[in-house]
Amino acid sequence: MPEFSDELCARLREAFQRTRYDADGVLEALGAAAHAALGRGEPELAFRVSRYAGELGTLIRLFLLGGSEPSAEVEAALAPVTIEDALAVGLLRADGESLAAGLDIRPHGDEQGEWWVISDLDSDLLGGEVPPEHVLGVGHASLSLIRATIRRPVGTLLDLGTGCGVQALHGARHARRVTATDVSARALALADATFRLNGLDVELARGEWFAPVARRRFDQIVCNPPFVVGPPRVDYTYRDSGLAGDDASALVVRQLPAFLTEGGVGQLLASWLHVDGEDWADRVTRWLPPRADAWFVQRDVADPGLYVGTWLRDAGIDPRSPEGRAKASAWLDWFADNKVQGVGFGFVTLRRAEVAHPTIVCEDLRHAFDDPLGPEAGGWLDRVAWLREHGDDLLATRFRVPATVLLETVAGPGEEGWETTIRRLHRTDGPGWQHELDELATALLAGCRGALPLSDLLELLSFAHGDSVEELQDAALPMVRELVRHGMLEAA
CATH class of the missing domain: 3.90.930 (Outer Surface Protein A; domain 3)
Known part of the structure; x- marks a missing residue:
């Protein structure tokens, strides 16, 4: 895909700042009720309210609501970015006599400030199934990993499988140098556009798993891998690894500590199979290499039928359609053949620890809680270190x-x-x-x-x-x- 140049990103950033296309500006323009309805997937109220928000309303309808807008209004809202430049990089696409978004670009922030994240349009805005090279935006899994990540100053941070780059954005808050990798060229291109738009210098490298950073070590690694479990196939690069079952999560857990500095920390989302006759804790513990503290936190266990239906809808496939039924049948057959009773999902925190007897704990944390898990993960590692010293x-x-x-x-x-x-x-x-x-x-x-x-x-x-x-x-x-x-x- 065409590159978002620094000069184009600077003009786009100017347009967003001028119109207040940021999280606070959008909330103020829509009001609490419409903003909450939009979060529930009910856009009509936001469509109505945005008509009174001028150029900001145009950008809201264009990028957040999936609407088509007259060319003159889009040109005014995006100035000094020209329509020609926006079409050339795929930011916009023609929709009859009007213009529509070609990419998803939306505000995202934390307590320290805001960014804009560029990704592909989701299945709702596309009106159907996403393509195989789809680059996912900031979804629930991304947000959960953001909240579960330890935010302490480090020298180097690796975002393994960066996707749209959102984990690297947050990592840049506390790391002096950030490296982001992905197997998908499209993902790296959109992540690069996200970093340029936000004025960040992030090293990018393409390749599978840890191959792009061979023989390197990092103080911290974060990873939102393609952790969907099932038959060994790749329908969508953002979620499918081509490895069978939970082998993708096992691969990351097994290899990650070798790429950490002494005392370095890695955190990832992961899935694991609940197999008849096997304890899930025994299963994930076998993945671990020597000399790594590990904390496995299970946040949910999904029934196989619910799991398959959820991921079909995520890709924009109707489970009732012939395609949906065929995919579901093959998936459920694989679960049955492998005696899978459920799919566990949660967070893994790893620390490289050159000790003879590292601490390994697997526990359920399926009740609801409001506090982010990141500070707790950091505290858990501190307390484990204290116990090792004073045990x-x-x-x-x-x-x-x-x-x-x-x-x-x-x-x-x-x-x-x-x-x-x-x-x-x-x-x-x-x-x-x-x-x-x-x-x-x-x-x-x-x-x-x-x-x-x-x-x-x-x-x-x-x-x-x-x-x-x-x-x-x-x-x-x-x-x-x-x-x-x-x-x-x-x-x-």
């Missing part, structure tokens, strides 16, 4: 329960009045971890106020309840380690 000294450590942790008790009627049946520890921030406790564990944590070391608390507990100190230590130490990892117990 032999836990009994000498003074612990305290953070103020964000609460104890919930549930009581039922008993022979002597109300009897506590459930004791549950809640962390009220982050992902909202919960832990069931017994009476002795509840009593132990009640004493964790930073005054006495753990060994003294266990001796007091032994005296009060008649259990041996050794038995209490054997029961308490694994619980303490888990509570520390979850940020529910900390050194005073």
Whole structure:
């Protein structure tokens, strides 16, 4: 595809800044009700309101609503970009006597500022199935990875499989140098246009998986790979790897730590199969290379039928059509042949750790929570490092329960009045971890106020309840380690 030159991007940026085609400007022009309706996929209210927004309204209808606009109005809204230049690079396309968007270009931002992201039109605006080389925009998966990524200053960052480049945009906030790779030439061209439009210097390299950065190491790697699981085929490069089942996720997990600097961190979205007779945690743990801390967080498990239907619609294929039924049949046959009962989806955080016994944890986190997972992932790595350094000294450590942790008790009627049946520890921030406790564990944590070391608390507990100190230590130490990892117990 034709290149977006620096000069063209500068003029396009000028047009967007002049018309206030940014997240705040769009919200102000549409109002909360129309903006919310647009987010639900209900564009009519936004069409109506945008008629009163002048040139900004023209850009909203053109790029966000998929409308066709008169050439004169488009020319005025995009000035100083000419219609000829916009048509030449595919930004616009002719639609009878009017003009329509040829590419998706929309505002995207964070708490520090805004960008514009260029991608291909989605299936709704195309009115049908997307092409094989489709470049996906900022979707739910991209946003979830953005929220799950650790944002700490680093020297070098690799965005593996950059697509439209949105992960690299966010990475540029905290990395001095950013490299973005993709197997798709079209994806790299659109990512390059996104970077130029936003005035960012990002190194681009084309190739499969880690081949473009062979023998290089990075302080941080982020990856939103083609993680859709199923038969080994490539219908769409943005989601299909050509590898069978969950082999794409396994490949990234297996190879990524070798491309990290010592202590470097990699984070990715991944999918894994739930196979009859196999624990998913055992499955993903086998993917890991030596000397890598790993945290697998399962956010959802999809039924195979629901999974297939969701991804057919994502590509703009009607599951009721002959094509949809044929694709679904082949997909479901593959699931059945491989005894797949479900498809897990979640986040993987990896750290290169040159230690004999790295920490590997797989856990479910399927309940809803509002806080982004990125700070929690960074905290988890910090706490794992603390446990590695101080793990032999836990009994000498003074612990305290953070103020964000609460104890919930549930009581039922008993022979002597109300009897506590459930004791549950809640962390009220982050992902909202919960832990069931017994009476002795509840009593132990009640004493964790930073005054006495753990060994003294266990001796007091032994005296009060008649259990041996050794038995209490054997029961308490694994619980303490888990509570520390979850940020529910900390050194005073």
